[in-house]
Amino acid sequence: MFRKLSIAVAAIAFFAVSNTGNAAELYGTLKKIKDSGQIVMGHREASVPFAYMGPDGKPVGYTVELCNRIIDSVKKTLKMPNLKVKLVPVTSQTRIPLLANGTVDIECGSTTNNLTRSKQIAYLAVTFITGTKLAVKKGSGIKEIEDLNGKAVGLSLGTTNEKAIKRIAKVKGLKIKYHMVKDHPQGFLALVTDRVDAYATDHSLLAGLITSSKDPSKYEIVGRFLSYDPYGIMVRRDDSAMQLLGNTVLADLMRSGEINKIYDKWFTKKIPGKPAVQLPMSSTLKVAFEVQALPY
Structure with a gap:
């Protein structure tokens, strides 16, 4: 499936940075930040290893680190080294509305970039590529949807996972019972306690849930990819200055190769409060970084 994704990623990279503007112009998000004296980061609380609450009670993770690099650039651009960073937890249901209505200025989690959502918000460059898979208990006999x-x-x-599973089930005429949950820990708990036979979400998140469980040896990720989910940091629509600032930071990290080190830090080694996820970078993501490392 992912053999075709390199072209798609290149297209996403093009559209992600196609809106250009001078980041020094004070309008939109940057003006709001300057006037209020703070930037509001929306973050997930349990999307390991992208954005989750660390041992000290503060959000940490791969996407959070990338967002912090962008916030550092905002401070430099606005000449506000002591800019306050307000942290606001978001869920899969609240992340887009809170960004669209101005409550948060940037969303840092595990959000799939798709065209439907882009009608309400905008995305920065693709920072991860995954897809929907199933987590099951070993010996369940479940191998595919x-x-x-x-x-x-x-x-x-x-989530896009909800849409993918329901769409495939409808096409194939499968009679599946849906147990809806508010977040990933709740969904995995339903699997642990046998309220469901499988929990479906992005394979990277499933890896984090399993490695963080009491007994990882009891669970496995099975099946083919049921969706294509490129992750991106969200910002508000029609704000080319904020988009350019964010994409410049990400392109610099991709061009220098530093983003590879950040990835390894969060996906292949022990992370704060959690064991190592052990998810090496895919060849598709490597290509995505290469095609999005735009020059000056």
């Missing part, structure tokens, strides 16, 4: 016929699956509300 077709094996869920007559069984129950946990789905997080408002």
Whole structure:
């Protein structure tokens, strides 16, 4: 499936930075930040290893680190080294509305970039590529979505995973029981306690949930990819200055190769409060970084 994604990623990179503008112009998000004296970061609380609450009670993770690099650039651009950073937890249901209505200025989590959502918000460059898979208990006999016929699956509300599973089930005529949850820990708990036969979400998030569980040896990720989910940091629509600032930071990290080190830090080594996820960078993501490392 991912053999075709390099072209798609290149296209996403083009559209992600096609809106240009002078980051020094004070309008939109940058003007709001300057006037209020603070930038508001919306973050997930349990999307390991992208954005989750660390041992000290503060959000940490791969996407959070990238967002902090962007915030550092905002401070430099606005000449506000002591800019206050306000942290606001978001969920899969609240992340887009809170960004669109101005409550948060940047969303740092595990959000799939798609055209439907782009009608409400904008995305920066692709920072991760994943897809929907199934987490099951070993020995369940479930290997593909077709094996869920007559069984129950946990789905997080408002996610692309929910849409993917329901769409495929409808096309194939599968009778699957849907157990809707508010977040990933709740969905995985439903699997642990046998309220569902599988929990479906992005394979990277499933890896984090399993490695963080009490007994990872009891669970496995199975099946083919059921969706294509390129992740991106969200900012508000029609704000070319903020988009350019964010994409410049990300392009610099990709061009220098520093983003590879950041990735390894969060996906291949022990992370704060959690064991190592052990998810080496895919060849598709490497290509994505290469094609998005735009020159000056």
